[in-house]
Amino acid sequence: MTEPLKIAYSPCPNDTFVFHAWAHGRVPGAPALDVTFADIDITNGMAERGEFDVLKVSYAVLPWVLDDYALLPCGGALGRGCGPLVLTRDPGDGTELTAKDLAGKTVAVPSERSTAYLLFRLWAAAEVPGGVGEIKVLPFHAIMPAVRDGEVDAGLVIHEARFTYQNYGLHCLADMGEHWERTTGLPIPLGAIIAKRSLGAERLRELADATRTSVRMAWDDPEASRAYVLEHAQEMDPAVADQHIGLYVNEFTAGLGENGYAAVRGLLTRAAAEGLVPPLGPGALDAA
Numbered sequence: 001m002t003e004p005l006k007i008a009y010s011p012c013p014n015d016t017f018v019f020h021a022w023a024h025g026r027v028p029g030a031p032a033l034d035v036t037f038a039d040i041d042i043t044n045g046m047a048e049r050g051e052f053d054v055l056k057v058s059y060a061v062l063p064w065v066l067d068d069y070a071l072l073p074c075g076g077a078l079g080r081g082c083g084p085l086v087l088t089r090d091p092g093d094g095t096e097l098t099a100k101d102l103a104g105k106t107v108a109v110p111s112e113r114s115t116a117y118l119l120f121r122l123w124a125a126a127e128v129p130g131g132v133g134e135i136k137v138l139p140f141h142a143i144m145p146a147v148r149d150g151e152v153d154a155g156l157v158i159h160e161a162r163f164t165y166q167n168y169g170l171h172c173l174a175d176m177g178e179h180w181e182r183t184t185g186l187p188i189p190l191g192a193i194i195a196k197r198s199l200g201a202e203r204l205r206e207l208a209d210a211t212r213t214s215v216r217m218a219w220d221d222p223e224a225s226r227a228y229v230l231e232h233a234q235e236m237d238p239a240v241a242d243q244h245i246g247l248y249v250n251e252f253t254a255g256l257g258e259n260g261y262a263a264v265r266g267l268l269t270r271a272a273a274e275g276l277v278p279p280l281g282p283g284a285l286d287a288a
Contacts, residue, residue: 006052007035010043017245028213078191097171107136140159
């Protein structure tokens with residue numbers, strides 16, 4: 001293959017950290033990359049339309065795309081203590097809101113096909129009697145201002161928002177990751193790296209090896225990627241970017257392993273049982 005591989009991933013620090021070495025031609029023998037930056041809601045749609053060779057997507061979108069794409073066993077975001085949060089305004093009267101207070105309320109979410117929203121739906125089914133009201137999809141960077149300004153009653157946030165929501169005067173109503181870990185004992189699956197099955201089994205193995213090598217090179221020399229990370233981090237404070245990378249780039253990024261695959265299967269099997277996603281076919285998570 002002489003043409004660069006078309007890849008799309010987010011400008012978030014974990015993705016730019018993971019792919020820095022590969023995107024800059026530092027991974028020996030790896031194919032060149034033609035990189036597009038896009039938020040997860042956009043890349044999920046790209047995957048459903050089959051537009052790119054390699055994509056960072058939500059695990060929640062896998063049931064719709066695994067006929068055409070294979071899950072790579074590395075490069076994604078999965079871990080513990082890193083789940084999405086439900087945020088609300090502080091009532092200001094000394095009372096503390098609970099899950100029951102979300103009944104019938106408007107909630108902003110980053111994508112209806114996001115893993116965050118899938119985890120939220122599983123949580124709400126168990127914790128919010130009667131269910132929430134309207135769901136409003138907003139870009140993830142617009143959610144906290146919308147909650148602060150009273151445009152929505154609550155917001156589901158991801159990524160670095162868990163480090164910065166207090167700056168908006170917001171209250172954490174619930175941690176979707178904590179609920180997931182407590183009820184399943186499994187790590188939290190968030191974002192996946194997928195590649196087109198039509199590339200062939202050998203090429204898919206090469207892409208997984210290149211991803212894994214890029215991750216390890218980033219760990220070996222974190223300063224090498226710093227300028228690239230901060231260039232795309234949307235004016236994020238460098239200390240927050242470091243926290244973001246430290247939380248979302250972990251042992252599961254280097255390799256999903258038995259626990260990682262169990263988490264992915266657990267999420268999608270549970271969601272299918274609730275009628276939230278199509279069921280996975282046999283071998284759907286296999287790379288080839």
